[in-house]
Amino acid sequence: MKRSTLTALVLGVIFVAALELALTHSNSKNSSNHKLQVVAAENFWGSLVSQLGGNRVQVTSIVSDPNADPHEYESNAKDARDFATANYVILNGVGYDTWANKLLSAQPEAGRKVLTVGTLVGKKEGDNPHLWYNPAYVNVAVVQMDKDLIALDPSSKAYYQQQLKNLDASLSGYQNRIKSIKQQYGGTKVAATEDIFAYLANAAGLDLVSPPAFIQAVAEGNDPPTDSVVQFQQQLESGQVRVLAYNEQTVTPLTTSIKQLAAQQNIPVIGITETIQPPDTTFQDWMNAELINLENALNANTLGQ
Secondary structure (H helix, E strand, O other), X not given: OOHHHHHHHHHHHHHHHHHHHHHHHXXXXXXXXXXXXXXXXXXXXXXXXXXXXXHHEEEEEEEOOOOOOHHHOOOOHHHHHHHHOOOEEEEOOOOOOHHHHHHHHHOOOOOOEEEEHHHHOOOOEOEOOOHHHOHHHHHHHHHHHHXXXXXXXXXXXXXXXHHHHHHHHHHHHHHHHHHHHHHHHOOOEEEEXXXXXXXXXXXXXXXXXXXXXXXXXXXXXXXXXXHHHHHHHHHHHOOOOOEEEEEOOOOOHHHHHHHHHHHHOOOOEEEEOOOOOOOOOOHHHHHHHHHHHHHHHHHHHHHOO
């Protein structure tokens, strides 16, 4: 064998060995920096798990468009890829995100954890699906999320436990405001264009008088019974309703007319949304902002009487 050929072979072996060493080092580095891949069907649950996971997780929230009705969301190829690579998936359940169940069924993964909040809190399809407006359900959900993150990443247990303490302290701000509203305005008659407001009204001790048939039909995208529409209009004209809560993401000609009637009767109207607005804020800041609007509306109506 010629000396030049031998030299070339030796250099080639050295190059391959060096390349393998570099790749091994790179893979080891990537492994040490690995983050749990978390997918939340909606950004309200995504915000909470992101705060729990901190720098140990990479969270993707699917439904987050503030201008769209989440009930009408249709999944796409990117959603399918996100679900396929996820270590942990969080769904709302109660029929709110059935599209997500279809993606999971199409791509089963033995090592993937799935949390369905509705199942966790004992709700079934047909019940009010707007679980994130119930502070008690939020507290139960974040505790379970923390347990799931620890199960997936046990070496970071102390970190996740501290994150939960931090989040609990932060959530107490908006939840204490709910208690304050209950103490000051408990029993006040309020109305809403759909059942998204029901959990929050109940937690705040407010008397939601809107016809159940009306608010449930609107939430499901159906036409309410005529008698429930008439009843709702009479309630607004009676002078007893102090505030109208209006879902800004499920607008119909009927809900718009209800909103206009409330304005004509000098009833304060507050906007509420199904997803976090603005999308880059935290869950608790979003909730707190809506509660401040509610508090101000209740107070303004009190002063006006």
